[in-house]
Amino acid sequence: MNGSLTGFEERRLAELKEHVAARAAAERVIRPRRRIVLAVAAGAAVAAGASVVTVSSLGGAAPAYAVTKDSDGIVYVTVRDTAPGDVPDVKGLTGQLKSLNVPATVDYVPAGQKCREPRGTVVTDIPRGLYHTPTTIPGDPDGWQMQIDTKLFKPGQTFVWSLDVDPVTGWNGTSTILMRDPVAPCELVPDDSPHYVSTMPWAKATSLGGYQAQGKTVGEVLSEIDKRGLKVTYLVTELAPDKPRYPDMSYVMYPTKQNTPVGKDWFVWQADEVEKGVIRVYVTQKLAAPRHH
Template sequence: MNGSLAGFEERRLAELKEHVAARAAAERAGRPHAVAERAGWPRRRMVLAVAAGAAIAAVASVVTVSSMGGADRAYAVTKDSDGIVYVTVRDFRDAAGLTRQLKSLNVPAIVDFVPAGQKCKEPRAEPVTDIPRGLYYAPRNIPGDDAGSGWQMQINTKLFKPGQTFVWTLAVDPVYGGSDTSTILMRDPVAPCELVPDDVQHVVPKMPFPEVTSLGGYRVEGKTVGEVLPEIEKRGLKVTYLITEPPPERYPGDPYLMYPTKQGTPVGADWFVWQADEPEKGVIRLMVTQKLQKP
């Protein structure tokens, strides 16, 4: 991890780099408005994208172990004889407990849990730009955890300088309901997390979701809300909406954008459905926009 990543949320940065690179490649190929296809998008939940670092090493010569929970522990923190701390998190709600465990192992850290649709008011402190290489590796999915229910990372406690705090923000992804995390090294003092509405745009990719089984093969894409609702109601299903907007006119064909602060806007029968999923059995989520995206 180098200083150029300081202050950025890993998943957003990974999305941005991949999306820009794909668009640039399309433009070089003479297709300035080609859809930037993305490999590896999760089908129902956005979890974590790896931004930097190598695979997390196995813990050797463990001298300290801290954990909370039973067989499916909410989190586990271990420290080896070289001062490397390994963190595995599966439940993000006990941010205060994880903060205490990290500090007990000499990791100067603050962990905050942020509900969907909110964010911590910025600035909280001055980000550190000269991050030592190897101080930490960005959070990554737990190997073998197909459900994407948590993440793991490692931190070298010997590389912290006095007056620095490692700030984690654990959040619920507002689109897919999975977990988001930002990892930022800041200079003390760090202000508490003051929750404010999330006004950041979130990318909602156009992608082949698994078939919505409760609809029995009925396709919603390209239809209006007024056309789709009777079919859903006939099947006794509930409906929720994810309100989205087409991308700027300069980039037709790109993924739609979602703003948490605009959720809850009344959806009209003439709105268009461009994608749907089934976040839980019996609940159909329609991704809608007031106007169709230009091809």
């Protein structure tokens, strides 16, 4: 991974087959899922000469988003987390960014889907400072903010910003990439790309009373789960198709294969409690060889 931000996990969009050639041009950040709300960036509204644009949320309880632009041509956007289930107003946000001279398109991508590629030609020589990877808002661990320098866009470029739901973790994510015009609209199609799955340190089946599920068969683990009256869901995984880039990413999952029937002779390599009383088991037909560090 590219390092970590407070409360974030960064991943390169190069994990998607269509963007292999654009590894230096794309950024992806994922964070625990709630609901994406875009609001005024902390401190941005008081910047000298700042202009503020806000739009009410669908529910009317709080602003759905607001963007600011200071006298230096810097546009600020903040993303905050609230309740799950709502779809962000990406059309409205796209319009407001354009009104502040950001040639942008914003798309929402549900879990298990992706935008059909190619959408356009990726810009690899991105000017330093054009936009910054989202960073934590000081004093607000549940939000993050991004800034975009409108002076650095060249004619015929579009800032493509996707707000998506990670199919493995269920967390909200954001992907940013710069393209040359024309950029095709996001046509949602099933996501058939491999998603590398990490052995996450917090992934513990805490309701199994210390029972170690790793390495056991699905049948053995199901028997243990049944004894406790718990429910089970599966994350169907396969061995990584290539040499893992990181020691803790030996498996991949394909969203289009999540309805594959799971055999009791399959293996469990990880388990976690996705919600109270529901255990998710990570299953595979073939276990990865042990790694020596």
